[in-house]
Amino acid sequence: MDVITRHLGEFGDGLLITVELTLLSLAGALVAGVIVAAMRVSPVAALRAAGTAYVETLQNIPLLVWLVLAVFGLPEIGVMAGLFTTAVIVISLYQGAYMAEAVRSGINAVPVGQGEAARALGLTFTQSLRMVILPQALRTVVQPLGNIAIMTIMNTALAAAVGVVELTAAANRVNLAEAQPIWIFVTAGLLYMALSACAGLTTGALERKLAILR
Amino acid sequence: MVRTLPGLRRPAPRRPALRGAALRHAGVAAAAALSLAGLAACSSDDSTSSAVPGAATGGDKEDLTASAPVATNIPAGSTMDKIKKRGRLIVGGSLDAPLLSQQNPATKKVEGLDADFGRLLAKYIIGKPEVKIVNSASETREALLSNGTVDVVFQTYSITPERAKQVAFAGPYYSSGLVIATKKGETGILKPEDLKGKTVIAGANTPAIPAIKKAAPDAKIVTFGSDPECVQALKQGRGQAYVQDEAVLLATAKQDPTIQIQGKPFTSDPYGIGLKHGDAQMKQFVNEWLKNIEASGLWAKVWKNSIGTVVQGEAPQPPAIGSAPGSE
Incomplete structure (x- = not known):
């Protein structure tokens, strides 16, 4: 057990990086998700096609492949960003595809009459989406978005493979010195569980606050 | 204006189901092809630097196991006896470590210093170089040894006093820097x-x-x-x-x-053979084998076949057995 207490600093630093990575990626993913979902329901065929292509490409290639391609491939064509920045952008875009599908399901759950009423009032497509459809859509998908948030926390562990020293990489380094994998990885697992529990509780509270009874 | 709503809420299941399925399949296939192409591009990029040590020298190597010694004094009921009865030595190791333990993609044979020592130890115990390599990692080595998934670990396993609390180390069999x-x-x-x-x-x-x-x-x-x-x-x-x-x-x-x-190497890493903690009989047995192959010159031949293909000169002196803290 003193293996853990001796390396609290390393675990703390790793946890902090995991939290930063998660929060920044989630923010990015939510923006990407809403934009892509709006594209997928837009009246312009080209935008719908682009949205579909985005979701299919991102979802059908594993995140690890994207991370490795971005970290080692992009510098070959002259695009070079820091490892943490690259990881945030890649995870944002990847989770954005899942966010887009969740948000789109929310849009489809808003009754047709709402859209028709918005149209009757003379709102444009963007206006009716922004002021009528999306506020209702997002409220219905709080729970799925929470699930994606938890998935994002877990997926940040893959950033360890491209040199970001987050919680998993930190646990690996501690284990390299101490050779006590069970204690060390159980600790890392408990920390991940605590993070997911936070995400779950926040989601629950948000849902109770925001849900619309229909 | 009238066109906006159908766009907003397109009723999904209007397409014939079959066409939808076909489209989905096409999408999956395209994405798979894309990712494969990406991976292929990536690996072809790397191949010049990673696959070479095995490929360049793979063909004309002398078969070291032919002349390798076989133990005559295996005590009944010991770990070695169990391995002999099983007919195969299970080694925890890598498949991607150049010069040490790397699988040759052409022949599927695992080549390198660690891989050769694994085969020699198998020959010593069983009489034939039958080895199964379980791909282990530094996170799992101690657990794999203690629960008996692998018999030995040959994987650039530096001997340290911390690790020696979890596993037993025979050797060191090689000193690196x-x-x-x-x-x-x-x-x-x-x-x-x-x-x-x-x-x-x-x-x-x-x-x-x-x-x-x-x-x-x-x-x-x-x-x-x-x-x-x-x-x-x-x-x-x-x-x-x-x-x-x-x-x-x-x-x-x-x-x-x-x-x-x-510059020159600035550390000295004694590599040990990982064994189950507390199995003194096996540790003594493996150390005897190591002494045997070091004295007969087989150790130097293994070195020549792997590290010696990139390092000039004669094989170095193997480190003294039991010399590293943690291997006593």
């Missing part, structure tokens, strides 16, 4: 102290990480999973230096003229 590599033409990095304040690349889960921390506590360490990734990162400027085992770096620098080795 870490060196610093940089891009060609880099000046001012010759000693480990020169790494101060620099960004240094190291293989994840290698002894390089604690060694860099010790020599230059304020250096920023960036880790990647495999040697080709680390080399790529060095070339792309993600760090000024790359610290890795001397033999691995020699092989890399030989293949890649843009990489340069700076």
